[in-house]
Amino acid sequence: MALPVRDQFRYWGIAAAIFILLLWLLGDVLLPFVIGGAVAYFLDPVADRLENMGLSRAAATAIITVFSILAFALMILMVVPALITQLIDLVDVLPSLFQEMRAFVERQFPSLLDRESNTHQFLLSMGDTLKGKTGDILETVMASVGSAVNIVVLLVIVPVVTVYLLLDWDRMIARINDLLPRDHAPTIRKLAADIDAVLASFVRGMGTVCLILGTYYAVALMIVGLQFGLVVGFIAGLVTFIPYLGALIGGTLAIGLALFQFWGDWASIGLVAGIFAIGQVVEGNFLTPKLVGDSVGLHPVWLLLALSVFGALFGFVGMLIAVPVAAALGVLARFGTSQYLTSRLYTGRDELDPESE
Secondary structure, X not given: OOOOHHHHHHHHHHHHHHHHHHHHHOHHHHHHHHHHHHHHHHHHHHHHHHHHOOXXXXXXXXXXXXXXXXXXXXXXXXXXXXXXXXXXXXXXXXXXXXXXXXXXXXXXXXXXXXXXXXXXXXXXXXXXXXHHXXXXXXXXXXXXXXXXXXXXXXXXXXXXXXXXXXXXXXXXXXXXXXXXXXXXXXXXXXXHHHHHHHHHHHHHHHHHHHHHHHHHHHXXXXXXXXXXXXXXXXXXXXXXXXXXXXXHHHHHHHHHHXXXXXXXXXXXXXXXXXXXXXXXXXXXXXHHHHHOOOOOOOXXXXXXXXXXXXXXXXXXXXXXXXXXXXXXHHHHHHHHHHHHHOOHHHHOOOOOOHHHO
16 A cells, blocks of 8 residues: 555655755765765766777776866866966955046046045945955955865865766666655656756756856957956856856956956957857857757746855855756756646546536
8 A cells, every 4th residue: 555645745854854954964064075976967978978989887987087187187287376366366456446446437427426425435435445354355255265165175075976976876876766666766767857857958068158158258358468367257157057147247347347457448348348249149059059958947037046045045065056956946846837737726626527517
């Protein structure tokens, strides 16, 4: 006899509550394992393709590991130091940039900054705050990152977790499949396949888009001579997974910096704006349709909500799992809606029910 639906809801609800509680309590501890699992999931198709070419799973994992280590070492040696240096320099020059902006506004729009006006007082106080707090802000950010993310632990645990999960991925999935409740196994498999399709399209596809656009923005901006071009490209690429937000944030930051650096050189300013215009055209017409597709089903507002909620509840770990959880909840919501539309709750009495006659 199947377990009553009420009891099933009770048991699964308790399991979900325990999982959420553990995630909330052990967020920092779980961080390297979450990252390792995400990397393994991202690389699993590569391992499968190598297996289809005749390699064993162990050999495929070894090849992926060697290439990943080389790529990581290259990034550490060439990209990360320059990125950190530009980020620190950008934070250091923010007060002077703000003062230059105020001076520019005073020259061009003197009526807006009358000494007694609220606008002038606001800009003055903002500049003083930036002067006094820039160092403190940078120190606080670095301290919070250091406390939340132990770099040594990440560098040691994440690769180990990734290698083990990548090596045993297929066996792990098969074992989970064996543990599914028999009554609901077909439905769970279908939902899992739908969730995997969304994640494969969005996480893997959009991750590739972010990498391509971030690299393009950074290289192009540095070629035209924009200061902090690497930082701007990194930020723009990082938030590209939210449609239009990457270009909006990166473009605003880049054009704002270009106005201060190239004021009067409208050709250089136009080049900076053109870089982001070309990036948007390429993303919208080639990269996203090719790598992500049109059937992902993750609305930008839904992504922002998921990032905000999970980030507030679970911190940095919550932001990492926000997109996968949003994708899963989206699939479950569509499944629940389809079930509701065919249920008696929606349709009312069955037409064949003799009581309805």
